[in-house]
Amino acid sequence: MSNIPPILLIGCGHMGKAMLKGWIQKGLSPSFIVHRHEIELPAPHKRVNSVHDIPQDFKPAAIILATKPHQAQEIIPDLAPWSKNAVNISVLGGRNLTWLEQQFGSDTAIVRAMPNTPSELGLGMTSAIGNPIVNSHQKELTDALLRAIGEVAWLQSEQDMDVATAIAGSGPAYIFLLAELLQKVGEEKGLSKELAKLLARQTVVGSAALLSRSKEESEDLRKAVATPNGITERAVNVLIDRKAWPDALSKAIQAAADRSKEMAS
Ligand SMILES: NC(=O)C1=CN([C@@H]2O[C@H](COP(=O)(O)OP(=O)(O)OC[C@H]3O[C@@H](n4cnc5c(N)ncnc54)[C@H](OP(=O)(O)O)[C@@H]3O)[C@@H](O)[C@H]2O)C=CC1
Numbered sequence: 001m002s003n004i005p006p007i008l009l010i011g012c013g014h015m016g017k018a019m020l021k022g023w024i025q026k027g028l029s030p031s032f033i034v035h036r037h038e039i040e041l042p043a044p045h046k047r048v049n050s051v052h053d054i055p056q057d058f059k060p061a062a063i064i065l066a067t068k069p070h071q072a073q074e075i076i077p078d079l080a081p082w083s084k085n086a087v088n089i090s091v092l093g094g095r096n097l098t099w100l101e102q103q104f105g106s107d108t109a110i111v112r113a114m115p116n117t118p119s120e121l122g123l124g125m126t127s128a129i130g131n132p133i134v135n136s137h138q139k140e141l142t143d144a145l146l147r148a149i150g151e152v153a154w155l156q157s158e159q160d161m162d163v164a165t166a167i168a169g170s171g172p173a174y175i176f177l178l179a180e181l182l183q184k185v186g187e188e189k190g191l192s193k194e195l196a197k198l199l200a201r202q203t204v205v206g207s208a209a210l211l212s213r214s215k216e217e218s219e220d221l222r223k224a225v226a227t228p229n230g231i232t233e234r235a236v237n238v239l240i241d242r243k244a245w246p247d248a249l250s251k252a253i254q255a256a257a258d259r260s261k262e263m264a265s
Pocket residue numbers: 010011012013014015016034035036049050051066067068069071075091092093094114115116117169170
């Protein structure tokens with residue numbers, strides 16, 4: 001997509017800004033951003049403080065709603081002059097299509113999307129599902145916008161969104177936690193903070209890059225490191241024990257998916 005029709009972005013915090021940066025990097029720029037704080041971005045954009053400052057004659061083809069879930073309910077009714085003729089893309093955690101239709105109206109085109117922060121680099125992963133009002137043109141526009149900042153998975157069933165959120169929406173936090181813990185353990189085992197940080201960060205970065213460029217399964221890449229009866233195998237045997245990472249990750253994903261479900265409305 002070399003150009004985009006008028007787009008309205010509501011809320012430019014961690015997720016909204018990551019998407020905006022991803023679009024700007026691709027040469028796409030939303031027409032209006034509603035955000036109540038000054039933001040520095042490397043490209044020209046029109047920012048207004050409030051929904052009430054959006055010109056009435058502005059006709060966005062898509063509205064991206066990226067406030068915190070609890071902040072959205074107040075804003076949505078005020079979006080009525082623009083939302084009826086646009087595809088409304090919500091990235092609100094948990095809030096389901098039923099809830100969104102209750103707020104926007106069931107005659108409004110709505111896509112429930114769950115991106116993640118690597119979108120900032122065009123390396124995002126977004127799961128998405130639309131309501132029946134979304135027409136093919138609006139689905140194409142949504143797909144193009146989301147694909148500009150990474151991969152897109154259109155879900156067949158909305159039920160999958162909670163686990164998709166737990167794996168990919170929240171997922172970057174687990175990877176950063178891994179980097180954090182590798183550094184911490186390195187320090188505990190006597191490495192300087194500087195060395196432990198370098199080793200941990202560059203290992204996560206390099207492994208992710210290798211995974212992204214390789215056609216091999218992640219399991220095979222893992223096995224390529226672990227020489228039989230060698231050094232890595234000892235550590236992998238500890239981690240792969242059912243009671244270690246498999247159980248911990250399964251519990252963590254379930255906890256996040258349960259929370260997503262709780263936040264449906
Ligand atoms: N962070 C992430 O990795 C991901 C987040 N999400 C979802 O994205 C949404 C945003 O999350 P996140 O970016 O982390 O949260 P943030 O709090 O960082 O961003 C939300 C922003 O919206 C602004 N905002 C809220 N109400 C208004 C308003 N009426 N007018 C103008 N600006 C407003 C907030 O301003 P103020 O600070 O003044 O309240 C804030 O800056 C959430 O619904 C979350 O579930 C989805 C995927 C991943």
